[in-house]
Amino acid sequence: MxxxxxxxxxxxxxxxxxxxxxxxxxxxxxxxxxxxxxxxxxxxxxxxxxxxxxxxxxxxxxxxxxxxxxxxxxGDPSEVVLSTVDGYDELLSRIDSASNVSQSMVKAFNEQTELLRTMDRQLGASGLVDQMTGHLAALEDALNFAVLPSTRRPVALALAGASTLAAWQAIDAGAVERAWRHYELAKRAARDAEEPMYLAHAMAEQAYVLCEAGRPGLGLELVRDAQRTIGQGGSPRFRAWLYAAEAELCVHAGMPDDCHRALDAAAASIPPGAEDRDPDMLSIFLNDAHLARWRGNALALLGDDGAVNSLYGALEVMDPSFVRAQAGLHADLVQAHLARAEYDDANKHLRKARLLASRTGSVRQRRRIDLLSARL
Missing domain, CATH: 1.10.260 (434 Repressor (Amino-terminal Domain))
Structure with a gap:
């Protein structure tokens, strides 16, 4: 109980x-x-x-x-509770209601997802569980009773975006089974919407669940399958994001050469300029500064001296509203300074990482910080 x-x-x-x-x-x-x-x-x-x-x-x-x-x-078992449909009249009523989902309602769904995304990156995921659960339930209900593709596709696309956000929030809260189920929902919705980029995005993020469960090799296979899913399609920024994710998984899979090749491919793919948001995939934030942080993270895990310069460069230009990402960046700097036996610097960034992780209630960051703390 x-x-x-x-x-x-x-x-x-x-x-x-x-x-x-x-x-x-x-x-x-x-x-x-x-x-x-x-x-x-x-x-x-x-x-x-x-x-x-x-x-x-x-x-x-x-x-x-x-x-x-x-x-x-x-402590109840995870289960889906289905409402009983009382005869054809009730069923047809739900179908008629779903068929009337307008573009303005889909826009409202997406605006709610955007609001939850903003709150998540600034305040953390822990206080948003009820809102996100209700949001996903409303989207699923609209999709379940939508019949024609013209109605289903925009709702499915909104559900795919919301589900990947909910899944990442669940990872951050340490609820890995919930995260996995949300990614499966996101993949089904992306297929329904016939949107390969959203499918590939859900697959690549789901790979992090496998990595943190101790199966980085399997996670790497899933990221590379996501790359094959979009082929030559997808936006340049999203392709760069996939290469960066591949590089991180390569580190954990013990493949440093593949990691460096993937980082170089990401740098070659990313569009120039300070703009960081992908208009075709709103959950993707990536520019040269973000990629410098990703490179620094990978190099730090590899024990490469070049990690420190990349990470400090990323820290100087990081958007202060990305609070959880700041916690991760300071944790990366702890890792990089430890590799150089610079313990005073490592301790300074450890304190900042712990403070920021506490602000967002991130179980995932807390675990990493505890592991780093044990090495000091």
């Missing part, structure tokens, strides 16, 4: 006492009442031991603090 809460709490490295403090801080920020400190300590213990059910009010608070869904919080 309480294993979901316990697992989410420990994944963040929080004690029960820390969770109690976080609940109290949440209550103060949102001007809402919660039980006393002593009572909350009892509640948390009883929730985790299955002696007390988590009320809906506390469940809402815990989901936002821990970045998990309701089923993950309560």
């Amino acid at each position: 309480g294993t979901g809460l316990r697992n989410a709490r420990t994944a963040r490295g929080w004690s029960q006492e820390r969770l109690v403090r976080e609940i109290e801080q949440y209550a103060r920020r949102h001007v809402t009442d919660v039980a006393s400190t002593a009572s909350l300590r009892v509640y948390v213990s009883e929730w985790e031991n299955g002696k007390r059910n988590i009320s809906d009010r506390y469940a809402s608070i815990l989901r936002q603090l821990l970045g998990i869904t309701d089923s993950e919080l309560r």
